[in-house]
Structures are given as C-alpha cells and as structure tokens.
Amino acid sequence: MRATAIVAALLIANASAAFAASEADYQAAYAAAEAANKEAGTLRNQWTTTASTLAASKKAGDAGDFDTAVAQAKEAEALAKASIFQATSEKERWKDMEIH
Amino acid sequence: MASSIRVRATANGDITEVQALIQHPMDSGFVKDAQGNLIPPHFIQELTFEYDGKPVFVADWGPAVSKDPYVKFSFKGGKKDGELKVSWVDNKGATDTTTAKIQ
Amino acid sequence: MTSRLAIRAATTLALGVLAFTPAARAAETIDPVADNAAFQKFFTDKFPKLQLKDFVNGPYSMNEDLHKQWEEKEEFPPYEFSLEDGKQMFTTPFKNGKSYADCFPNQGIGIRQNYPYFDDKDGKVVTLELALNRCREANGEAPISYVKDEMAALTAYMAFTSRGKPMDIRIPNDPRALAAYQMGKEYFYTRRGQLNFSCATCHVQSPGQRIRAEVLAPALGILNAMPIYRSEWSGMGTTSRRFITCNSQTRGVPLAPESDEYRNLEYYLSYVSNGLPISGPGARP
Numbered sequence: 001m002r003a004t005a006i007v008a009a010l011l012i013a014n015a016s017a018a019f020a021a022s023e024a025d026y027q028a029a030y031a032a033a034e035a036a037n038k039e040a041g042t043l044r045n046q047w048t049t050t051a052s053t054l055a056a057s058k059k060a061g062d063a064g065d066f067d068t069a070v071a072q073a074k075e076a077e078a079l080a081k082a083s084i085f086q087a088t089s090e091k092e093r094w095k096d097m098e099i100h
Numbered sequence: 101m102a103s104s105i106r107v108r109a110t111a112n113g114d115i116t117e118v119q120a121l122i123q124h125p126m127d128s129g130f131v132k133d134a135q136g137n138l139i140p141p142h143f144i145q146e147l148t149f150e151y152d153g154k155p156v157f158v159a160d161w162g163p164a165v166s167k168d169p170y171v172k173f174s175f176k177g178g179k180k181d182g183e184l185k186v187s188w189v190d191n192k193g194a195t196d197t198t199t200a201k202i203q
Numbered sequence: 204m205t206s207r208l209a210i211r212a213a214t215t216l217a218l219g220v221l222a223f224t225p226a227a228r229a230a231e232t233i234d235p236v237a238d239n240a241a242f243q244k245f246f247t248d249k250f251p252k253l254q255l256k257d258f259v260n261g262p263y264s265m266n267e268d269l270h271k272q273w274e275e276k277e278e279f280p281p282y283e284f285s286l287e288d289g290k291q292m293f294t295t296p297f298k299n300g301k302s303y304a305d306c307f308p309n310q311g312i313g314i315r316q317n318y319p320y321f322d323d324k325d326g327k328v329v330t331l332e333l334a335l336n337r338c339r340e341a342n343g344e345a346p347i348s349y350v351k352d353e354m355a356a357l358t359a360y361m362a363f364t365s366r367g368k369p370m371d372i373r374i375p376n377d378p379r380a381l382a383a384y385q386m387g388k389e390y391f392y393t394r395r396g397q398l399n400f401s402c403a404t405c406h407v408q409s410p411g412q413r414i415r416a417e418v419l420a421p422a423l424g425i426l427n428a429m430p431i432y433r434s435e436w437s438g439m440g441t442t443s444r445r446f447i448t449c450n451s452q453t454r455g456v457p458l459a460p461e462s463d464e465y466r467n468l469e470y471y472l473s474y475v476s477n478g479l480p481i482s483g484p485g486a487r488p
Contacts, residue, residue: 044464046456047397079397086394094392097403099238099245106279121279167437168281 387471396453428485
C-alpha cells in the first residue's frame with residue numbers, strides 16, 4: 001500500500017514536471033509566434049490582437065510564469081497564422097463582395 | 101485674436117432664436133493624455149446671454165459638456181437690431197464676451 | 204485549446220480545398236466606367252427615395268432624426284474654427300516668401316474635386332494631403348501630420364472652395380493607373396482584421412443599419428465630405444485618419460498614412476463617386 005502511494009506520488013511528480021513549461025519552451029514558442037506575425041507583416045495584414053497576445057506572453061515570460069507565457073505564445077501564433085490565411089484566401093475571396 | 105464666441109440671433113415676430121458656438125477645450129478633468137497623466141479640468145462654469153441688460157439665458161456648466169459647445173434657445177421680448185450680450189467664465193477664471201445684433 | 208485546434212483544422216481544410224480549386228477565375232479587364240455605373244446604381248436602387256447628391260451626407264441621409272439634428276448643426280457647424288484656421292494657414296506665405304498657391308493649379312482654389320490624381324512621372328496616386336506636404340518640403344518647410352490639426356484645417360479650406368463641384372477623378376489610359384485603381388478596389392472589398400470585415404461589409408452591405416450606436420454611411424460619396432469634424436474625435440480628421448481608425452476597429456494593424464494601399468483605396472472610392480458634389484468640410488457623429 002505504502003509502495004503504491006510512493007509510486008503514485010513519483011508518477012504525479014513526473015507528470016507535473018512534464019506539463020510545466022521551461023524557459024526554453026517559452027523562447028521557442030515566442031519565436032515561432034513572432035516569425036508568423038512577421039510573415040503576416042510582409043502580407044500587410046497583421047492583427048492588433050496578435051500583437052497584444054505576444055505582449056502578454058512576453059510579460060508572463062519576463063515574470064517567470066512560463067506556463068502562461070507558452071500558452072499566450074501559442075495563441076499568438078494561431079492568431080498570426082489565421083491572419084496569414086485571411087490575407088492569402090482574400091486574394092480571391094474579395095470578389096464575393098464586389099458590386100456588379 | 102477673434103472672439104471664442106460665434107453667435108447668431110434671429111427675430112421671428114415675438115420670438116428671438118439664438119444659436120451660439122463657443123471655442124473652448126471643456127476638459128472634464130477625467131481624461132488622461134498619451135503619457136497617462138490626467139489632463140486638468142478646464143471648462144466653462146457660467147454662460148450668460150443678456151438682452152436689454154437683463155439675463156435671458158444663464159447656463160451653469162460642468163465637466164459633462166463637450167468641447168466647443170453649441171447652444172440654441174429662444175426667448176420672448178427681443179426686437180430686431182436689439183443687442184444681445186454673451187459672456188462666459190471658466191473654472192480658471194478666464195472670461196470672454198461678445199455682442200451681436202438681432203437680425 | 205479548442206479554438207486553436209479549430210483554427211489549425213480550418214487552415215488544413217482550407218488549404219486542401221485551395222489545392223483542388225480549378226484555375227482561378229479568368230483575369231478580368233479593368234473597367235472603371237462600368238464599375239462607376241454599377242456602384243452608383245447599386246446605391247440608388249437600395250435607397251430610391253434619395254437623390255444622387257444626398258449620398259454625400261453619409262449617415263444623415265440614412266436616418267431622419269439624425270438628418271434633422273445635422274441640418275440645425277450646419278447653421279453653426281463644429282468645423283468652423285478649423286476652416287478659419289485653414290484659410291489663414293493657406294494664405295500665409297512660407298519662410299521663403301512663396302505660398303501654397305504657387306504649388307497648385309488655379310492658386311489652389313476650387314480644385315479639391317480633382318484629387319487624388321495619377322502622377323505619371325511618379326507612377327503613383329497622389330492625394331491632396333500628399334501634394335500639400337510635397338509643397339511644404341519643396342519650399343523648405345517641415346512636413347505636417349497627415350491625420351489631423353493643420354492638415355485637416357488646410358484641406359478643410361480647400362474643400363470649402365470646391366463645395367458643390369462634382370467629384371472629377373481621372374484615370375488616364377496608363378496600365379499603372381488602371382492597376383492602382385484596381386488595387387484600390389480590391390482593398391475595399393478585402394476582409395481584414397480579426398473581426399474579418401472589409402470596407403464593403405459595413406458600407407455596401409449595411410448602410411443605414413447600426414454598428415453598436417452608430418448609423419453606417421453608404422460607400423457612395425463617402426469621401427466627398429472630407430475632412431470631417433467627428434464628435435467621436437472631438438476634432439477634425441482627414442481621410443487618412445478615418446482609414447487608420449477603421450482598420451484598427453476591425454482589429455487590423457493600420458498602415459502608415461498615405462501608404463500605397465490607402466492612396467489606391469482613395470483613388471477607387473473617389474472615382475466611383477464621380478459626379479457627386481463635394482460637401483467638405485463635413486461634420487459626423
């Protein structure tokens with residue numbers, strides 16, 4: 001019984017270690033988000049919310065809260081990618097709105 | 101420098117209609133500038149229209165009135181070519197006044 | 204978590220769809236004349252009670268109550284102070300003795316309806332604001348902000364001298380001019396920002412309807428009243444100011460004033476409103 005409890009405790013400890021983000025995770029996630037946003041910039045189609053989410057990620061990262069920082073960075077990357085998708089698909093889709 | 105008060109008064113029979121546009125920042129004191137500092141309150145506190153030496157319209161204003169306020173009202177007893185005097189005092193003690201002939 | 208997965212899924216699906224899309228719609232010839240006719244017909248059909256010239260009043264022609272308030276306000280309009288400042292600025296010479304009148308046809312009086320125009324030396328669209336700053340720089344003066352204050356005052360005066368004149372934008376038979384016009388048109392209909400609105404979403408699909416508390420203006424004649432005193436701004440703003448704020452309101456990062464995209468957009472919007480009178484400077488809620 002005691003052995004099971006110890007094993008369980010060890011498993012839980014390992015599990016939480018697996019979920020806790022490291023600074024390296026944050027840097028990687030932030031870099032990916034920034035790169036995507038930069039690409040959106042070349043398409044002249046960045047979103048304001050991408051910028052504010054990146055800022056939130058950086059703020060959390062600077063404070064050492066890497067779990068939040070990574071989550072925000074991944075959200076920012078998704079927003080940036082959506083803005084890229086918008087720019088590329090609208091190259092054709094704009095015609096749907098056109099007055100004829 | 102031109103007056104901050106533009107006024108036009110038109111007599112229509114017994115009734116004189118008055119419009120005025122006043123140039124004034126009317127800062128409420130609640131708004132922050134780009135640096136995050138409060139812009140101090142700077143607004144007209146009293147606005148008076150006088151005809152024949154008697155007030156026909158007096159307004160007690162505060163921070164709720166927006167920038168460059170516009171006023172419109174009518175009063176009885178005014179005559180064509182009569183003089184309407186307009187003056188204001190703000191919370192910093194500044195004043196301005198002008199007169200206009202009723203058309 | 205779910206939204207992120209959903210976005211990724213949507214992206215993958217969409218990319219897949221694009222891969223199977225047959226050849227893009229046949230390249231269309233650029234026909235501004237046909238566009239102008241179709242654009243004006245669309246709005247006059249949509250609002251049969253309005254005369255063509257009424258469209259330049261934006262939301263005021265869309266709502267009776269607003270119209271009544273606006274008519275009263277026009278007797279003593281809020282742009283009056285800026286207009287007076289603009290006249291003074293326009294007539295005051297530069298340090299070198301020259302003045303704005305020297306840079307413009309007809310001394311700069313009654314010409315606003317010709318802007319923007321296509322500059323064939325530049326190969327680009329030139330707006331009135333751009334021309335004013337170029338005039339300043341050519342005469343040793345520092346350029347001024349494109350969005351408000353002095354620029355709004357100057358253009359308010361120049362618009363005032365053109366009041367009533369019909370918008371008269373020319374597109375020369377130059378492939379670069381036609382391309383600029385077409386890019387402006389594409390910009391107008393392209394959705395942007397996280398809210399995924401195009402200019403058309405509000406100003407073609409929903410004029411007269413409300414967005415939050417505001418009544419939306421029709422796109423036809425929408426630049427004829429520029430620059431405007433906007434109650435929301437408690438001050439004047441130019442076309443650049445409006446383009447920028449519209450972008451950020453849809454959560455899109457705005458471009459710099461007088462970017463190519465904005466110049467082209469102004470070119471398109473002005474051209475399809477040809478014939479409608481200049482009503483600037485204007486007042487808006």
